Amino acid sequence: MSQFENVTLIKEANIYFDGKVTSRTVLFEDGTKRTLGIMLPGDYEFSTSLKEEMEILAGNLDYKLAGEDWETIEGSGVFYVPANETFQLKVHSVVDYCCSYLTE
Template identity: 35%
Template sequence: MISVNEYFNATVKSLGYTSAKGKSTIGVMEEGDYEFGTSTHETMTVIEGELIAQLPNETEWKSYTAGDKFEVAANTKFKVKSVGQTSYLCQYK
């Protein structure tokens, strides 16, 4: 079953699904600043656009564009800035 998710007053939307690799979401963020919390390990891949992320325990911000990915441990928070609309794939472990 495909689940529909909306966050931050519908400025972030995603579709959740389960594949042979496990649970994933594919979504789009409007331009803006966001802080997410994790309950499981996440690997986020930028499909199109740009995310500037500040990962847990980091002071620097880093830019991620199409094809780039980053990982976030379970039970942490991370911040992203979406430059324009950005699409992403998030895989959960």
């Protein structure tokens, strides 16, 4: 088990796709933000404003960045989505993830 210390946690959840994707917002002392979330099986499309690091803590999915081929993550892994881009996911199991919003 890993953990974040001395953080601020927004109590209310972020809820998308009728609850199939949900997350909690975590604010860090250095001003950065992450979300810890769950995705249930399904196909999803998301858009970024900042660059995002998507760390898969558990679960299996395929992801597709704009202009790229589909890639697969099984169990754990990381991928990066440029700022102001749309990306697609095919989620095959319950996925536990941590999304970091990068200022570059």
